Amino acid sequence: xxxxxxxxxxxxxxxxxxxxxxxxxxxxxxxxxxxxxxxxxxxxxxxxxxxxxxxxxxxxxxxxxxxxxxxxxxxxxxxxxxxxxxxxxxxxxxxxxxxxxxxxxxxxxxxxxxxxxxxxxxxxxxxxxxxxxxxxxxxxxxxxxxxxxxxxxxxxxxxxxxxxxxxxxxxxxxxxxxxxxxxxxxxxxxxxxxxxxxxxxxxxxxxxxxxxxxxxxxxxxxxxxxxxxxxxx
Ligand code: 5GP
Numbered sequence: 001x002x003x004x005x006x007x008x009x010x011x012x013x014x015x016x017x018x019x020x021x022x023x024x025x026x027x028x029x030x031x032x033x034x035x036x037x038x039x040x041x042x043x044x045x046x047x048x049x050x051x052x053x054x055x056x057x058x059x060x061x062x063x064x065x066x067x068x069x070x071x072x073x074x075x076x077x078x079x080x081x082x083x084x085x086x087x088x089x090x091x092x093x094x095x096x097x098x099x100x101x102x103x104x105x106x107x108x109x110x111x112x113x114x115x116x117x118x119x120x121x122x123x124x125x126x127x128x129x130x131x132x133x134x135x136x137x138x139x140x141x142x143x144x145x146x147x148x149x150x151x152x153x154x155x156x157x158x159x160x161x162x163x164x165x166x167x168x169x170x171x172x173x174x175x176x177x178x179x180x181x182x183x184x185x186x187x188x189x190x191x192x193x194x195x196x197x198x199x200x201x202x203x204x205x206x207x208x209x210x211x212x213x214x215x216x217x218x219x220x221x222x223x224x225x226x227x228x229x230x231x232x233x
Contacts, residue, residue: 011099
């Protein structure tokens, strides 16, 4: 579910992937606040309803499903995906002017979208997995939000497990993923800043980090099934 990039400019795509509760949205906003003239958030379109506290055009462009489908038909998206029964996508219009102006564009998208951005913008994409310190911490953070039913919570955890396993598979296959542990927010932001001092895609995930994620994957596997459409009881 992707389209050709065809967007010129010296800008860079910084793609943050990670489970809800890992803190990628907070990290994205901190990165932009540090350099607002040179960085921008990629505001996705979504068909999901707006949540309390969200703003149209800031967090997402909220559109009806048929309007989203019309945008697909008009080839407006660089990438789009179905996540938890809703449609999400990045339009060319959302990012083109930033990339053409040489900005770093920060994406908060799922793993399928990340792969599509990396394919659309080879040589100028950083893939960053934002990881909680442990599976147990992730479960605790999501429970503490208290805003979702048990069923939804299980689905998010199933998706988290599937994404974690996919990142590991891709890293093992040589895809340039890096991982940032969000235990301490300042340190996590500093880790992404350090990454942005090197050319895009220059980093690989160290063996020790891969081993840590594998351990987290084992805890996830003991807790939930991988299929996000079929949550474990
Ligand atoms: P939420 O509904 O919690 O805001 O987001 C659900 C998931 O959709 C998250 O993993 C988020 O990163 C992902 N997502 C948000 N925007 C996009 C997008 O434009 N494309 C893709 N592929 N995923 C997105």
